[in-house]
Amino acid sequence: MLDFEKYIKYSKPGPRYTSYPTAIEFSDSYDYETYINNLENQDDTRPLSLYFHLPFCRSACYFCGCNVVFTSKEDKKERYIDYLFTEMDILKKHLNTNREVMQLHFGGGTPTFFNAEQLGRIIAKIKDTFPNFREDAEVSCEIDPRFLDEDQMKLMVANGFNRVSFGQQDFDEKVQTAVHRIQPYDITKDAVDLARKYGIDSINVDLIYGLPFQTFETFKKTLEMTLTLDPDRLAVFNYAHVPWLKKTMRKIDETTLPTPDVKLNILKYTIDFFEGNGYKMIGMDHFAKPDDELFLAIDKGELHRNFQGYTTKGGADLIGIGITSIGEGVGYYAQNYKEMNDYEAAIDAGKLPFERGIVLTQDDKIRQDVIMELMSNFKLDIKRFESLYDLSFKEYFSDEIKALKEFEEAELVSVNDESIEVSHTGTMLVRNIVMPFDAYMKAHASSAKTFSKTV
Ligand SMILES: C[S@@+](CC[C@H](N)C(=O)[O-])C[C@H]1O[C@@H](n2cnc3c(N)ncnc32)[C@H](O)[C@@H]1O
Ligand code: SF4
Numbered sequence: 269m270l271d272f273e274k275y276i277k278y279s280k281p282g283p284r285y286t287s288y289p290t291a292i293e294f295s296d297s298y299d300y301e302t303y304i305n306n307l308e309n310q311d312d313t314r315p316l317s318l319y320f321h322l323p324f325c326r327s328a329c330y331f332c333g334c335n336v337v338f339t340s341k342e343d344k345k346e347r348y349i350d351y352l353f354t355e356m357d358i359l360k361k362h363l364n365t366n367r368e369v370m371q372l373h374f375g376g377g378t379p380t381f382f383n384a385e386q387l388g389r390i391i392a393k394i395k396d397t398f399p400n401f402r403e404d405a406e407v408s409c410e411i412d413p414r415f416l417d418e419d420q421m422k423l424m425v426a427n428g429f430n431r432v433s434f435g436q437q438d439f440d441e442k443v444q445t446a447v448h449r450i451q452p453y454d455i456t457k458d459a460v461d462l463a464r465k466y467g468i469d470s471i472n473v474d475l476i477y478g479l480p481f482q483t484f485e486t487f488k489k490t491l492e493m494t495l496t497l498d499p500d501r502l503a504v505f506n507y508a509h510v511p512w513l514k515k516t517m518r519k520i521d522e523t524t525l526p527t528p529d530v531k532l533n534i535l536k537y538t539i540d541f542f543e544g545n546g547y548k549m550i551g552m553d554h555f556a557k558p559d560d561e562l563f564l565a566i567d568k569g570e571l572h573r574n575f576q577g578y579t580t581k582g583g584a585d586l587i588g589i590g591i592t593s594i595g596e597g598v599g600y601y602a603q604n605y606k607e608m609n610d611y612e613a614a615i616d617a618g619k620l621p622f623e624r625g626i627v628l629t630q631d632d633k634i635r636q637d638v639i640m641e642l643m644s645n646f647k648l649d650i651k652r653f654e655s656l657y658d659l660s661f662k663e664y665f666s667d668e669i670k671a672l673k674e675f676e677e678a679e680l681v682s683v684n685d686e687s688i689e690v691s692h693t694g695t696m697l698v699r700n701i702v703m704p705f706d707a708y709m710k711a712h713a714s715s716a717k718t719f720s721k722t723v
């Protein structure tokens with residue numbers, strides 16, 4: 269039995285490490301010309317992973333931390349499609365778009381807020397620009413079940429979409445009212461059934477714990493209802509409350525948020541619940557059935573972390589297309605403009621809408637490797653690492669190894685000359701465990717208002 273009380277002290281601000289360095293380190297000192305040069309000099313033998321940001325939603329869920337444009341206007345969506353098309357045309361001048369595509373992801377916002385005909389046009393343009401999709405490419409879409417019809421699902425499947433992710437968050441009416449997202453069970457059930465009917469083989473459901481009015485009892489019910497949907501994967505996110513960054517979060521009454529001990533109880537129950545019902549935990553917030561390819565990848569040390577979570581598909585260059593999208597190549601991250609006006613102005617000037625990013629130093633690359641390896645595969649082969657970077661791990665990371673002592677004593681991690689291994693309980697607190705390796709963390713330590721809390 270886990271003694272969760274002792275982990276409450278780890279409730280402190282920390283990054284989610286979907287990238288290292290994290291996005292707050294991106295700046296305009298990485299200039300446009302250097303970015304274009306990086307794109308043009310990419311290794312053509314590496315496959316591409318494409319991310320398209322489709323940012324529109326009709327109304328705001330108060331907890332939402334995504335980059336969203338709220339609208340109900342059709343012409344705004346049409347205008348965005350035009351800009352996406354031009355962005356792809358400009359991209360083609362600087363990137364060999366005939367490279368193999370191993371992954372395509374539609375994220376949002378709510379991609380299915382575009383109707384089937386609009387999605388069809390977007391997909392056709394993508395296939396025209398990037399004609400070489402691998403047969404086993406992972407093609408996925410984030411879907412708000414409240415905005416999905418049969419024509420959209422039919423179209424996606426006909427175009428090779430094989431994964432969908434449905435947002436649910438919580439089934440409790442009081443919680444749903446407090447976060448301004450009313451979504452009865454049947455709506456989600458119908459969406460899941462539709463995806464199954466058209467043969468989607470991987471269905472994910474997103475839940476969030478830490479929302480207003482959630483209690484142990486209400487979340488227990490949410491979990492039971494979620495289980496009846498029989499999803500292949502689940503994401504159970506810790507609510508990232510950052511009202512200083514996201515205006516809509518200010519509509520949430522903080523006194524109604526569950527306390528860290530309630531949240532840890534919920535998390536503990538969630539883990540026991542899904543593990544008792546045929547799922548295995550993966551990382552700090554994901555679950556999947558034991559035969560899922562993610563587990564095979566962990567065994568082989570081939571799991572990767574990206575901006576969408578975990579994937580078995582590594583070794584690709586990520587190209588982010590659309591407002592706010594982030595791309596990642598060997599040694600850099602690049603992010604598009606966040607404001608629609610800026611995004612459009614760049615494209616009108618015939619440029620890619622690149623705003624800022626970071627070129628990694630050798631130290632960044634070394635730390636990135638440690639952090640991503642631990643976040644994904646929960647162990648690090650020190651010997652492999654030393655020969656790859658030609659360094660002594662113990663010397664290079666002497667302070668970091670000292671900082672891991674408290675986690676070793678709490679049996680969250682074990683460290684020896686050969687390896688670092690995160691324990692099963694430690695995977696829940698892996699953000700805390702990798703934090704000592706983050707060279708930028710010290711600079712942010714004085715500010716509570718940078719990251720959301722880890723617990
Ligand atoms: C772009 S949304 C998914 C698609 C669709 N817009 C929807 O909401 O159903 C991505 C997911 O991020 C998660 N999310 C959004 N804001 C969050 C926050 N502040 N903290 C934790 N998770 C959050 C939610 O679980 C949500 O389903
Ligand atoms: S959670 Fe999804 S539907 Fe809600 S505002 Fe955010 S992106 Fe839109």
